[in-house]
Amino acid sequence: MTYRFDAGGGLIVVAAEIEGPTGSAIVRMALDTGATCTLVNSLILVAAGYDLALAKDRIEVTTGSGVEYAAKVELTKMAALGMKRYELPVLAHTLPPSAGVDGLLGIDFFAGRTLTINFASGELGVS
Numbered sequence: 001m002t003y004r005f006d007a008g009g010g011l012i013v014v015a016a017e018i019e020g021p022t023g024s025a026i027v028r029m030a031l032d033t034g035a036t037c038t039l040v041n042s043l044i045l046v047a048a049g050y051d052l053a054l055a056k057d058r059i060e061v062t063t064g065s066g067v068e069y070a071a072k073v074e075l076t077k078m079a080a081l082g083m084k085r086y087e088l089p090v091l092a093h094t095l096p097p098s099a100g101v102d103g104l105l106g107i108d109f110f111a112g113r114t115l116t117i118n119f120a121s122g123e124l125g126v127s
Contacts, residue, residue: 001081001082003081003082003123003124003125005123007120007122011030011101013028014031015027016028016029016078016103017079017080018048019048019075020045020050020075023047025044025047025102027040027041028100029103030104030105031117032105033115035106035107037059037089037106038103038105038108038109039070039090039091039093039095039103040090040092040093040102040103041092041093041102041103044102045090045092050092052071056072059091073092074087074089075087078090078109080105080109081124083109089108110126
């Protein structure tokens with residue numbers, strides 16, 4: 001499947017749906033091929049019913065401001081770019097408001113798939 005993006009707009013932002021134990025949310029995710037793990041805003045995860053205090057793992061995350069720890073939770077479902085992932089582990093963390101997105105869609109979301117980013121045509125291909 002092919003999706004359009006604004007090649008001159010900086011971040012590649014895609015819509016995603018997150019499902020949790022008690023709710024769901026439509027979120028704006030920045031496609032980040034430098035992120036090995038998908039990251040979602042903590043407040044959105046809590047609103048969908050995830051209890052971050054019960055997270056078994058805390059993962060060290062290097063950010064622009066230093067090293068921090070983020071709870072690792074398993075999403076019931078995440079859908080984006082025509083794909084659905086079940087039981088996807090994500091990191092719960094807060095991005096600065098200036099980021100303008102609700103999280104980072106990391107390369108783990110694309111495991112077993114081919115992702116093509118064509119900046120000349122402004123197209124994302126997922127197969």
